Amino acid sequence: MQDKTLNANAQAVLDVLRADMHHPTAQELYEQVRHVRPHIGMATVYRILHQLKEQGMIREIGRDLECRYDADTGHHDHAICTQCGALLDVPADVRIPQEQLLRAAQSAGMELSDYEVRLYGRCRQCTQQYH
Amino acid sequence: MQDKTLNANAQAVLDVLRADMHHPTAQELYEQVRHVRPHIGMATVYRILHQLKEQGMIREIGRDLECRYDADTGHHDHAICTQCGALLDVPADVRIPQEQLLRAAQSAGMELSDYEVRLYGRCRQCTQQYH
DNA sequence: ATGGGTGCAAATCCTTTGCATCTGC
């Protein structure tokens, strides 16, 4: 698929990403894209990734600005504000039947030891602030 | 609660973390702990956090080594290997009823826009490798 | 000639490590 709004570099990044099912890191993408566009720089790859994400064409997984700590080691879900970055506990956890978790883990070939549900959206403050 | 295996610095970090319901970052913890132990250094805070985590007394949230990218913007769950760091798609997604998600989001005061289920464990390779 | 896109290098942010010093036993 081609997108007229993308220049050659951006198209190359998108093509490589679409062809790679392994959720590459920026570094891995950079190395692959260089086969096609040898002069591209890391900074450009990052700029393009942000731009593609902005346009909703790709998704970032596991970007966390910094690590947070929690003295409550019991299982509970977390809500993350996409606007201010707040990380909140979810009082009314989502309940997922054990056998569904196991089935999902099995489908990925994973020996399950834990899981986490993350809810993304805007927290109360941010919702009120911008009506 | 006091733990005899902890020294004064570690106890101070744990106390502060237990008193702070906001999932502080290491930086925030450091600043608070300094009120009690003015000479403590950042490195010590990190060392203690690792140690506490090792002992299962605290939990890290949202630690990701690096950011990964995905051209599939549709909703799907992810499985993360705690041993090798592999990030896999989960073919048989966990299904959570919409109204349960909304109820959970509401309990946290969050305007829900997206969610993610993360399964943690050992991937097939790692499971086989160390039987 | 003008503006956006680019590469490079330097800067930044969070975290870890090396190392000399300090501490309690």
Add this chain to the structure above:
DNA sequence: GCAGATGCAAAGGATTTGCACCCAT
């Protein structure tokens, strides 16, 4: 004294930014 813990500073890895340059318009 000795082993472990500590502070400081430097290193490290991922990402971002500043800036001069280049190219198509």
